[in-house]
Amino acid sequence: MKREDFIKRGLGSLSLFAVIPALSSCTKDEVVADTTTSSSSTTITSDPTTTPSSCSVTNSETEGPFPTKSPATLVTNNIVSDRKGTPLTIKVYIRNVNASCAVIKDAIVDIWHCDAAGLYSEYGGTGMQSVDMTAVHFLRGRQTTDTNGMAAWTSIYPGWYSGRAPHIHVHVYNSAGKSLLVTQIAFPEDVSKVVYAQGVYASHGQADTTNARDNVFSDGTSNEMSSVTGSVSAGYVLTHTIYVKA
Template identity: 85%
Template sequence: MKREEFLKRGLGSLGLFAVIPALTACLKDEVNASTNTTTSTVTSDPTTTPSSCSVTNSETEGPFPTKSPADYVIQNIVSDRKGTPLTVKIYIRNVNDSCAIIKDAIVDIWHCDAAGLYSEYGGTGMQSVNLTSVHFLRGRQSTDANGMAAWTSIYPGWYSGRAPHIHVHVYNSAGKSLLVTQIAFPEDVSKTVYAQGVYASHGQADTSNAKDNVFGDGVTNEMSTVTGNTTDGYVLTHTIFVKG
């Protein structure tokens, strides 16, 4: 099946869907922001084949996966959410091919907003606010010739019991699931973001990476590289290794 056809049809028997047009430009946080630059200590050069090549940890999709991911083939996933701008760049590499990049891999991401809320869910349990009819901060992209898929988003917030994170589901170009995983954030960057803007009223995350029930076994191959500042926004770069 051609990649373009799969993107429209989604997985299994989802049927044909229209591609949602690109959303408006990413919103700047409207509250006072620091100009201090914060950079994580983790480094990554996705243009260079890494010396170590092992499959990224498989993790749970969590309670809020995208219900119809083929509906959201969009690059700008901000929608109406306020927050510090975040550009997400994810590279996909194949451990079965000497860690070569994978072109045309299909990548879904989703994460919560500044208040720790997910779209498409709510009204009971973990998320008392009902957001079942909205679809912010969810998107599907395909990797380019450099093995990269990219999105315009905002820095994720947090909710009780979880450290800040992004969910990722990777498929090959034919739609075969290769890996479900999560991306962790450097705690120094998160502390800077959560001290300002629309994040400040929610406060600092109550769970560290080390105490998180997903990342508690280590974040060596799930930790992102995040550069930037709260005024201009941040760029997240992360490489995910799969058996292609």
């Protein structure tokens, strides 16, 4: 079904939550063995031990049509649920452009993304969502940043849906619940091509939209492109830094 263009700005609901335990492991999906390591680096540092000399606010983007309905109820670092796919560890660092790019401790970070088939949880089978998923809450989660400014999740590599390049939605709040930024994270296309050629992704095939043709990323991904390392056999690690005014 043809996708509609998204509105380029959006805000999610605000709420507070408590910190939860460290990352737990998930069962790997059965995949075709591949020992080649793929990687792509951001143009802005994702190294929490090095403060960049200068930084600018990460692009504000739409929250899309499928934001988490009650983020405070999904305080979890393992967001896999029953979804199958190539394992992905997500590490997001939050930095403050108003404080010499210093990391922000105790920031609230919500993420959500689609599964290998391009479906989102919590939404019905109408419009852009082809299957009713109203009763499930997979691939959504909230975390607070640690002393390194990092929030982390155990997930699977996102799939894609028509008209959009692979992406993860992110909403950042300060510790008091004030919204700081809604944005999206882009993926390196060379890594996505490897992932989509195997396992549960293969039947869906390769993404039909590149980053350059995507309606969100077409204006550039210099501060939205993630660094992704690993392989389909070992799983991948995504690292990304988001800059906000706090």
